[in-house]
Amino acid sequence: MTAPIRVLLVDDQELVRAGFRIILGSEPGIEVVGEAADGRGAIDRARELNPDVICMDVQMPGIDGLTATREIVADPGIRSAVLILTTFDREDYLFDALQHGASGFILKNSSPEALVEAVQVLARGDALLAPDVTRRVIERFARSADAQAGPAAASVRPMPTTVDELTAREAEVLALLAQGLANSEIARRLYLGEATVKTHVSKVLMKLGLRDRIQAVVFAYEHGIVTPGASPA
Template sequence: MTAIRVLLVDDQELVRAGFRIILESEPGIRVVGEAGDGETAVRLAEQTHPDVVCMDVQMPGMDGLEATRLLTAGVEPRPAVLVLTTFNREDYLFTALRAGASGFLLKNASPEELVNAVQVLARGDALLAPELTRHVIARFGQGATAVPPAAAPAAPAATSALAELTDREREVLGLLAAGMSNGEIAKRLYLGEATVKTHVSKVLLKLGLRDRIQAVIFAYENGLAVRGE
């Protein structure tokens, strides 16, 4: 089995060393590089082609949020970005997700949580659990300023993509925007979880989205869900 390639980005060498020890103690994970700032991270990613980038937020020069945006908008294959920070700040969470991050983890997480996060992102999944998705949605309901206004008219490109969805797929997207897990959607629609998973995959594919977190943001940005609903 091919090892998961990880790039560590943090301006503190001691933190990077700790992450390296944790990750490389796990069979199937290999650290392919380290960077102390966002600019170096982007350059190293082009050279080392990591599967997952563990990204700090506050760094000298280019910060982790801008580096995340560049990495996830670059040429294929794009790495998944796991944002790691000591700051439990919602504006970092929203900005990281909108920049293209696939996961968000505080640095006080356990070694097991870090390893699991890397493995989850390497599989192409999002790290955020449904409970945290609901937290994001709750912030929409409170009129969070870190996210764009909801219920805005869909952009032409989004309207065209939405036209490709079946009625059932639009229904599933709406329930995703409500923060429901696949199991909860299955119960609501009287479907099997495997069927729901297939619908979610088709929604993401047709809309050009990476994961269910992007689907939630897409739904609010394009007027498919309203704050407080």
């Protein structure tokens, strides 16, 4: 029998935690093992429980969710994936969350099904980066790269030597991954099995020294492997 996904809920509003507890606790295969009302409590409970997934609010008294996420991700004794949940659809929260080590980001007004799916995705070791979020990541880093490099360098960016270690197929997978395609979509595009694609993704992350799919998207656009405006269609 497969062990349930163990979840820690972190939010300063008890009513919000209660709602998440009902949604996730009623889903077979998911168990809410603890709760915390602030970032300090999140860190302490994460060390105590080492859950599979931490559902983390952003704005909380004392230590906020982003600071707590950074400390949790940096702790080698904690293997939890952090899912940021917020009511604020703001780019600064999104990018701060990604830079602090979060593996996923969804809004609190998402459907219960979306919350359950996000927890399941992170528990599998994947990162949750929906296509609309991917586009915002692309636009943000494209603007940043163009501003730093200047017009002359915007279209030609140096390729890191680590890219040379990728096989042709792995490079294809990275380019499609960076456009926001899920493993199943990449599999259909390249006429491969989904398990094969997952293996390719794992090898890409390992060879490039990346933590997850989110970092792979950032890497691909920062280094010109794919360009802003590229479409998976």
